[in-house]
Amino acid sequence: MIEKDTISWNALISAFAQHGEADDATWIFNSLVNEYGFVPGDNLSCMVDLLGRAGYLDEAERVIDSLHIEAHSNIWWTLFSACAAHSNLRLARIIAGFLLETERNNASVYVLLSNTCAATGQWEEAARVRESMKNVGAMKQPCSSWISI
Numbered sequence: 592m593i594e595k596d597t598i599s600w601n602a603l604i605s606a607f608a609q610h611g612e613a614d615d616a617t618w619i620f621n622s623l624v625n626e627y628g629f630v631p632g633d634n635l636s637c638m639v640d641l642l643g644r645a646g647y648l649d650e651a652e653r654v655i656d657s658l659h660i661e662a663h664s665n666i667w668w669t670l671f672s673a674c675a676a677h678s679n680l681r682l683a684r685i686i687a688g689f690l691l692e693t694e695r696n697n698a699s700v701y702v703l704l705s706n707t708c709a710a711t712g713q714w715e716e717a718a719r720v721r722e723s724m725k726n727v728g729a730m731k732q733p734c735s736s737w738i739s740i
Contacts, residue, residue, distance in 0.1 A: 608641035643673025698729040
């Protein structure tokens with residue numbers, strides 16, 4: 592039998608994710624970690640994305656926490672985006688705190704958190720987040736286009 596490597600596992604998990612089969616993908620991921628002894632890397636990002644898209648935000652958080660590894664910021668960004676999409680302000684606040692420890696001047700953290708606050712009707716908090724962004728000097732980059740007229 593051909594030995595499966597990380598790329599094979601990622602492809603399999605992603606395929607299930609694309610078809611909304613979160614339970615099957617979770618089973619495969621757990622097998623990957625528990626039976627085959629793989630240390631999650633890119634697989635973790637795949638799983639967090641899958642669970643986040645499916646709305647299983649608490650489960651995605653548990654997966655990150657249960658592995659006792661330091662999650663890279665791209666994994667937190669993946670879950671942060673899912674929090675915004677599903678209006679999960681509780682978890683968005685926690686993740687914004689993690690991201691601001693390393694990306695203090697990244698305006699995207701403030702904007703996404705502010706938008707999540709606004710989506711949940713927390714208008715005063717949204718305004719405070721935007722004010723904090725101004726206070727630390729974080730600025731949104733203006734949009735530009737490669738198309739010239």
